[in-house]
Amino acid sequence: MDARLLPTVDLDTIFRPRLAQLLNVEEMTAKEKLFTFQLKDGTPLGQDPGQFVEVSVFGIGEAPISVSSSPTRGDTFELCVRAVGNVTNALHRMAPGATVGIRGPFGQGFPVEEMRGRNVLFVAGGLGLVPLRSLIHAVLDMRQDFGAVTILYGTKNPSELLFRNELAQWEARDDVDYQVTVDVADESWRGNVGVITTLFRGLPVDPRNTVAVIVGPPVMYRFVIREVLGKGLPMGRILVSLERRMKCGVGKCGHCQINGVYVCQKGPVFTYSELRNLQEAI
Amino acid sequence: MPLKVIEKRDVEPLIRHLMERFQVVGIKKKDGKNTYGVIESPAELRLDSCATITSPKKYFFPQRETLLQFAVDGSWEPQAVVEAQPRIIFGMRPCDIAATWMLDMAFSEVNADANYLEKRKRALIIGVDCKEPCDEYCFCKSMGTLEVETGYDLFFTAADDTYIVRTGTPEGEALLGEWGKAREALYEDRVKLRAVQREKDERFKEALEFDVEELPRFLEDSYRSLLWDVLGEKCLSCGSCNLVCPTCYCFNVLDEVKLNLSEGERYRVWDSCQLEGFAKVATGENFRERRGDRVRHRFFRKGKYMKEMFGRFGCVGCGRCTRACLVHINPIEVYNQLKGGE
Amino acid sequence: MKPKIAVFEFSSCEGCQLMFANLEAEILEVLGAVEIVNFREIMTEKGDDYQIAFVEGAITQESEIERLKKIREQAKVLVALGACAHLGGVNCMKNYQDQEEVRRYVYKERAEWFDTIPARPLSAVVPVDYAVPGCPIDKKELLEVTKSLLLGKKPSLPDYPVCVECKMAENICVFDKGMTCLGPVTRAGCATICPTFGNKCEGCRGLVDNPNVNSHKQVLQEHGLSVQGILNSFRMFEGYLEVAK
Numbered sequence A: 001m002d003a004r005l006l007p008t009v010d011l012d013t014i015f016r017p018r019l020a021q022l023l024n025v026e027e028m029t030a031k032e033k034l035f036t037f038q039l040k041d042g043t044p045l046g047q048d049p050g051q052f053v054e055v056s057v058f059g060i061g062e063a064p065i066s067v068s069s070s071p072t073r074g075d076t077f078e079l080c081v082r083a084v085g086n087v088t089n090a091l092h093r094m095a096p097g098a099t100v101g102i103r104g105p106f107g108q109g110f111p112v113e114e115m116r117g118r119n120v121l122f123v124a125g126g127l128g129l130v131p132l133r134s135l136i137h138a139v140l141d142m143r144q145d146f147g148a149v150t151i152l153y154g155t156k157n158p159s160e161l162l163f164r165n166e167l168a169q170w171e172a173r174d175d176v177d178y179q180v181t182v183d184v185a186d187e188s189w190r191g192n193v194g195v196i197t198t199l200f201r202g203l204p205v206d207p208r209n210t211v212a213v214i215v216g217p218p219v220m221y222r223f224v225i226r227e228v229l230g231k232g233l234p235m236g237r238i239l240v241s242l243e244r245r246m247k248c249g250v251g252k253c254g255h256c257q258i259n260g261v262y263v264c265q266k267g268p269v270f271t272y273s274e275l276r277n278l279q280e281a282i
Numbered sequence B: 001m002p003l004k005v006i007e008k009r010d011v012e013p014l015i016r017h018l019m020e021r022f023q024v025v026g027i028k029k030k031d032g033k034n035t036y037g038v039i040e041s042p043a044e045l046r047l048d049s050c051a052t053i054t055s056p057k058k059y060f061f062p063q064r065e066t067l068l069q070f071a072v073d074g075s076w077e078p079q080a081v082v083e084a085q086p087r088i089i090f091g092m093r094p095c096d097i098a099a100t101w102m103l104d105m106a107f108s109e110v111n112a113d114a115n116y117l118e119k120r121k122r123a124l125i126i127g128v129d130c131k132e133p134c135d136e137y138c139f140c141k142s143m144g145t146l147e148v149e150t151g152y153d154l155f156f157t158a159a160d161d162t163y164i165v166r167t168g169t170p171e172g173e174a175l176l177g178e179w180g181k182a183r184e185a186l187y188e189d190r191v192k193l194r195a196v197q198r199e200k201d202e203r204f205k206e207a208l209e210f211d212v213e214e215l216p217r218f219l220e221d222s223y224r225s226l227l228w229d230v231l232g233e234k235c236l237s238c239g240s241c242n243l244v245c246p247t248c249y250c251f252n253v254l255d256e257v258k259l260n261l262s263e264g265e266r267y268r269v270w271d272s273c274q275l276e277g278f279a280k281v282a283t284g285e286n287f288r289e290r291r292g293d294r295v296r297h298r299f300f301r302k303g304k305y306m307k308e309m310f311g312r313f314g315c316v317g318c319g320r321c322t323r324a325c326l327v328h329i330n331p332i333e334v335y336n337q338l339k340g341g342e
Numbered sequence C: 001m002k003p004k005i006a007v008f009e010f011s012s013c014e015g016c017q018l019m020f021a022n023l024e025a026e027i028l029e030v031l032g033a034v035e036i037v038n039f040r041e042i043m044t045e046k047g048d049d050y051q052i053a054f055v056e057g058a059i060t061q062e063s064e065i066e067r068l069k070k071i072r073e074q075a076k077v078l079v080a081l082g083a084c085a086h087l088g089g090v091n092c093m094k095n096y097q098d099q100e101e102v103r104r105y106v107y108k109e110r111a112e113w114f115d116t117i118p119a120r121p122l123s124a125v126v127p128v129d130y131a132v133p134g135c136p137i138d139k140k141e142l143l144e145v146t147k148s149l150l151l152g153k154k155p156s157l158p159d160y161p162v163c164v165e166c167k168m169a170e171n172i173c174v175f176d177k178g179m180t181c182l183g184p185v186t187r188a189g190c191a192t193i194c195p196t197f198g199n200k201c202e203g204c205r206g207l208v209d210n211p212n213v214n215s216h217k218q219v220l221q222e223h224g225l226s227v228q229g230i231l232n233s234f235r236m237f238e239g240y241l242e243v244a245k
């Protein structure tokens, strides 16, 4: 290409994070902590529900993490992180007052505007509740704009349940149908036992006006999508959020690619109809 | 843009002249093979050689490149790092000029990448035409990259004792103007250029057994072909094919701290989708675990995905990947086999 | 509190020792963050309070097994230093023994040569947390591993082969020069030092996690190496693996 046609660029590049301060840390389970951050320049993060940020622990590296809080709730933002590797463990060692770097928010979040007026069926498996929570909060904060709200949540065992206070609140609400199941119960568990698909038995779903939003580990998708399709939902109203390895978050490094699609750009939220022809997706 | 003529014997003085103002890089000999390197004296530059081990993309997208400097405790604002210097790439081949177009697209699309673009913009590209195929591996003609219309500032075609020079940009024209020894092309020169181009075209053979525009369809139809498993069994997952490819631009990003443990830098390095860990995540899930799936991904990127994204193929037919591959995985053979419906 | 590092030495070659001696100053001085409590000869394993143990050398005697176990008990993090500690096997002996000796060694005639137990890597005796591979170790890598440990970062070895670094360095592939090379199956991280100087890679850093050994063997054969030659080239550093099988 003629070099003159190349875009002018900001030398403050796409790779420079903004600084954010850790305000609060809350232990959720043995492996997950909830972190509250505020950008040091005082601006709100400006995320859409379902978007993610690249979090830097300087010297350790960067990791993509979904924003778990809704933009409808103040200028701070929350990340719920499972300690699995270098960056995530380093985050877990941090105490309030510490500084991290934040790039983003990146990616396409949930199409909240298109969902307005419809019933919403949330299906969360394990850590999948983290990105879903931002949307659940947004929907509950604008409750009158939506039809019936159903939340199905499943984890391996009771000790892995996240956001317990909130789960109790959802349970208590009349305008939310909340159901939870665990794969393996312990002595104290009184609820459903079984994989998440068992919650679909007899679940009322109006296929004409429902959007299903499904987030969970890779193995969950195929089975849950089958259930939802079985309820008669069209593929375009089934939303999922996919996880892939990510390095840049801005459509350059190639790591997140599913067939020809960069997840960090076109996703992480996709409709099932967008994914159906991507053999590597699900 | 005007056509100019330079006497071959004047090329050395031209290079010397350019070296006064720019870093001049071009093809040099290394151990009997060719690589791009900084030209220290004009005689080093081999305008007639091609088939370099890696491509000149390293001047826009180096093997390792600093992106950021930071304090480990975040006590000061991290600083973006963009390194660029004026540079002339003298002797870039048509295939690599076409590949540069592809990288330009990739790095300017949506989130413009300053680290690439600043280096790219400060470079002048002087192309040199090929006379004959580099070796049995290149297939530029089949990929439509044997002739390039744009992407260079100047483009040299050897004809008898002269180079007939196409000017591609005002910068290229100014470069010659200010040097002062290039003359305007005459009618005879134009005739000569056309003759040279015709002869050149005859020397290059079509390697593909079908029209390249059909490639995406053939790929689509063979997504589940056994061919990928067969190739996967051979592939060493060594990444060589990606690393030498002029259109590959995937990278990894890593942090390195200084010995004081309080400051550090973030850098990117070339990466390869053929490597085992490329799509693996911390929980152990590997989204492209099988070698065959990775090989397929490479060929789909070159022959389909990039075409869909940018309108041109991600393979320019330079043959570098075949030269580098110890198990002889060769795009032309793969593509032709796909056509055979395997 | 400064983390305390101890360095221990078992049967290793001069190369590794030299490399470490060169580094001593750098680690001590520049990384003011650590305190080195034990260093080679001046050590007594018992009762020392160190958190990180760097251990070089292979285990070749019964008494060493006990010593190593004690070190493991004390250390929070145990790092194998160099090919001898990391891979055991023929380890660094290639540096001062001739090929015939090496070959006889891997052909399990070692009783003749050592009145000891078969050489083995540390990991055959105790769990090893990390390794700084290579014969000799790469100074830069040792520093990176040390820095990582101090930052609380898991030192990660590249899981890709030497060819990656070799191509980035734009080396002429030694296969093109009529030699054979273990680079395609050997873990990178040495900045492809041998091919850069025109030599073949002998695999001193061990295999990548999932090498395509079969295909690589075919490549070696195609370039004129017999099956025996292939075995020998692998046994240089992978000797213990084969004995272990």
Ligand SMILES: Cc1cc2nc3c(=O)[nH]c(=O)nc-3n(C[C@H](O)[C@H](O)[C@H](O)COP(=O)(O)OP(=O)(O)OC[C@H]3O[C@@H](n4cnc5c(N)ncnc54)[C@H](O)[C@@H]3O)c2cc1C
Pocket (backbone or CB within 6 Å): A052, A061, A062, A063, A064, A065, A066, A067, A079, A080, A081, A082, A083, A084, A085, A086, A087, A088, A089, A127, A130, A131, A242, A243, A244, A245, A246, A247, A268, B280, B281, B282, B283
């Ligand atoms: C869009 C998106 C949203 C995510 N949201 C969350 C979340 O809200 N909470 C949470 O705990 N985890 C989330 N993850 C997963 C999280 O990114 C990984 O667990 C994390 O990158 C592991 O990094 P590490 O440095 O600790 O692990 P290491 O094993 O040290 O990984 C090294 C590097 O590899 C890459 N990598 C490894 N695993 C992943 C992965 N699963 N996804 C992407 N890149 C990876 C990263 O660049 C990482 O820094 C999300 C992933 C994606 C893609």
Ligand code: SF4
Pocket (backbone or CB within 6 Å): B234, B235, B236, B237, B238, B239, B240, B241, B242, B274, B321, B324, B325, B326, B327, B328, B329
């Ligand atoms: S160069 Fe050949 S062996 Fe190596 S990754 Fe590419 S296709 Fe596989």
Ligand code: SF4
Pocket (backbone or CB within 6 Å): B241, B244, B245, B246, B247, B302, B314, B315, B316, B317, B318, B319, B320, B321, B322, B331
């Ligand atoms: S795929 Fe191979 S032939 Fe095509 S551009 Fe890349 S290196 Fe050249």
Ligand code: SF4
Pocket (backbone or CB within 6 Å): B050, B051, B093, B094, B095, B096, B130, B132, B133, B134, B135, B138, B139, B140, B141, B145, B146, B317, B318, B319
């Ligand atoms: S691949 Fe074609 S265009 Fe490129 S150098 Fe070789 S002959 Fe020239």
Ligand code: SF4
Pocket (backbone or CB within 6 Å): C162, C163, C164, C166, C167, C171, C172, C173, C174, C175, C181, C182, C183, C184, C192, C195, C201
């Ligand atoms: S010399 Fe060895 S390491 Fe380098 S590319 Fe060739 S086979 Fe790979």
Ligand code: SF4
Pocket (backbone or CB within 6 Å): C134, C135, C162, C183, C186, C187, C190, C192, C193, C194, C195, C200, C201, C202, C203, C204, C205, C206
């Ligand atoms: S090139 Fe091979 S033998 Fe040489 S140092 Fe590296 S891994 Fe060891």
Ligand code: FES
Pocket (backbone or CB within 6 Å): A245, A246, A247, A248, A249, A250, A251, A252, A253, A254, A255, A256, A257, A262, A263, A264, A265
């Ligand atoms: S994360 Fe780099 S391209 Fe998507």
